[in-house]
Amino acid sequence: MLKKKALEPLIASILLIVVAVILVTIVLSWGKEFSTKSVSTTNFLVNYGVLSDKQSFMRFVEAKNGMYTFDYYPPNTGDVNFKVVGYSLLGYNDYIPLEPEKEITHAGKFMLPLGIINEEPITISLLLEDGSYLTFKNIKNTNRAPAPSDCPTGFVPVPGNHLYGTVGNKGGFCVAQFEMKVDQNGDGIGDSNTSCKSSKYIYTWKNTGTNCAYNTGTRSLVSSAEGYPLTYINQTDSKLACESIGGHLITNEEWMTLARNIEIVPDNWSSGTVGQGSLKRGNTGYVVENVSYNGADPESGTGRNQLAMLRLTNGSEVWDLSGNVKDWTDKTHIVPALFFENIEEEDAHCILVEGEYSLFYSGDLETDNSDVHYMFPDCVPIIEEHSVIKYDQLSFNYKDLFLLNQDYNRDNGVGFIVFYFSDYWDAAFLRGGALNDETLAGVLFLNANYSPSSAGGLIGFRCVVVPE
Numbered sequence: 001m002l003k004k005k006a007l008e009p010l011i012a013s014i015l016l017i018v019v020a021v022i023l024v025t026i027v028l029s030w031g032k033e034f035s036t037k038s039v040s041t042t043n044f045l046v047n048y049g050v051l052s053d054k055q056s057f058m059r060f061v062e063a064k065n066g067m068y069t070f071d072y073y074p075p076n077t078g079d080v081n082f083k084v085v086g087y088s089l090l091g092y093n094d095y096i097p098l099e100p101e102k103e104i105t106h107a108g109k110f111m112l113p114l115g116i117i118n119e120e121p122i123t124i125s126l127l128l129e130d131g132s133y134l135t136f137k138n139i140k141n142t143n144r145a146p147a148p149s150d151c152p153t154g155f156v157p158v159p160g161n162h163l164y165g166t167v168g169n170k171g172g173f174c175v176a177q178f179e180m181k182v183d184q185n186g187d188g189i190g191d192s193n194t195s196c197k198s199s200k201y202i203y204t205w206k207n208t209g210t211n212c213a214y215n216t217g218t219r220s221l222v223s224s225a226e227g228y229p230l231t232y233i234n235q236t237d238s239k240l241a242c243e244s245i246g247g248h249l250i251t252n253e254e255w256m257t258l259a260r261n262i263e264i265v266p267d268n269w270s271s272g273t274v275g276q277g278s279l280k281r282g283n284t285g286y287v288v289e290n291v292s293y294n295g296a297d298p299e300s301g302t303g304r305n306q307l308a309m310l311r312l313t314n315g316s317e318v319w320d321l322s323g324n325v326k327d328w329t330d331k332t333h334i335v336p337a338l339f340f341e342n343i344e345e346e347d348a349h350c351i352l353v354e355g356e357y358s359l360f361y362s363g364d365l366e367t368d369n370s371d372v373h374y375m376f377p378d379c380v381p382i383i384e385e386h387s388v389i390k391y392d393q394l395s396f397n398y399k400d401l402f403l404l405n406q407d408y409n410r411d412n413g414v415g416f417i418v419f420y421f422s423d424y425w426d427a428a429f430l431r432g433g434a435l436n437d438e439t440l441a442g443v444l445f446l447n448a449n450y451s452p453s454s455a456g457g458l459i460g461f462r463c464v465v466v467p468e
């Protein structure tokens with residue numbers, strides 16, 4: 001049994017902290033264990049040794065923008081009631097959840113939004129609820145995307161992904177190639193007004209102050225290599241700014257569409273091979289060869305360090321999706337109230353309450369003032385005296401936060417996830433990381449530590465336009 005002494009004053013202290021601020025950092029090296037109920041169920045059911053008896057009656061038909069179509073014609077109707085709960089790409093170590101799970105109730109065609117947009121022949125497995133699996137070899141996905149001519153100046157086409165609902169009428173959307181900047185003379189190119197430089201970081205444009213607002217006079221919002229990113233603008237005003245040029249603030253679904261695409265492009269990896277080494281982090285204030293740099297290179301114009309550029313499967317290039325300044329997305333969430341519960345030693349390894357998440361303190365609660373916490377789904381070893389923080393009603397799924405491969409961690413350049421927890425705090429999503437985040441930055445970086453009205457010198461944004 002874990003010792004209980006000093007727990008009552010300890011809990012009192014913790015509750016005082018909760019009233020003020022609880023900062024929870026989720027390390028993505030445990031990203032594969034971030035779990036909803038479906039993820040936990042899926043991991044429990046994995047059985048690589050059982051090929052489903054339905055394999056002979058199912059045929060792959062086609063896949064477009066991550067939507068996979070299959071034919072299923074069993075010899076009798078008694079074989080039609082089953083559920084697909086997960087999927088995996090050959091070479092990856094585990095299944096990830098299908099969200100939502102797909103129940104097959106009749107023979108014929110059915111479609112699964114797997115979100116795998118590889119265009120070369122691949123092998124995938126589908127995990128069924130009974131623990132067996134189906135496998136399909138040498139199948140191919142094709143992607144549609146808007147044409148470059150469908151996108152405004154400074155925006156590039158992105159293949160949509162059915163998993164995220166981002167396909168649209170033209171096959172995808174157009175994203176700002178660069179973080180949004182200010183054009184103050186009407187030539188369509190971003191500028192760098194010296195009187196509006198941010199004291200936080202001199203290569204950014206401060207939206208506050210005397211005569212520095214992006215929409216003052218003849219100024220307009222642009223996406224261009226030239227100029228400094230517009231900062232000191234909150235999420236609410238970022239939405240309005242994007243709407244003023246006929247677009248919208250990038251959504252979390254569009255961000256994840258980009259991230260899932262970037263993941264499968266070899267040029268984005270330090271090794272030149274998908275999954276080996278690290279994804280490029282860009283300007284993070286920290287030098288790692290072939291991955292990131294410290295901002296000493298020009299941060300405006302066409303001569304910038306190529307480590308700030310990530311390439312998509314259709315050849316589009318997007319800059320500063322990782323590093324430079326954090327980017328607002330349009331997602332917000334309400335964090336429900338927290339409560340604490342002591343954990344006994346015999347319960348310490350399987351304490352996930354069905355349908356909820358559990359967060360565990362990483363250090364000795366009595367002596368360690370660290371604000372680092374880790375998120376696990378279940379079966380977690382606990383060494384010191386700990387309390388568990390549980391919360392529910394959050395609408396996060398695996399696909400909202402993580403890539404196709406569950407094994408990536410911080411060393412792979414994917415980044416950290418940070419949440420802010422308090423009583424019903426309205427939190428907004430900042431993604432990508434900034435020039436001072438060093439190894440925390442990455443394409444999956446998420447900071448939900450700010451309200452929509454927050455602004456800062458290392459917070460910017462980018463817009464999206466969906467062509468009709």
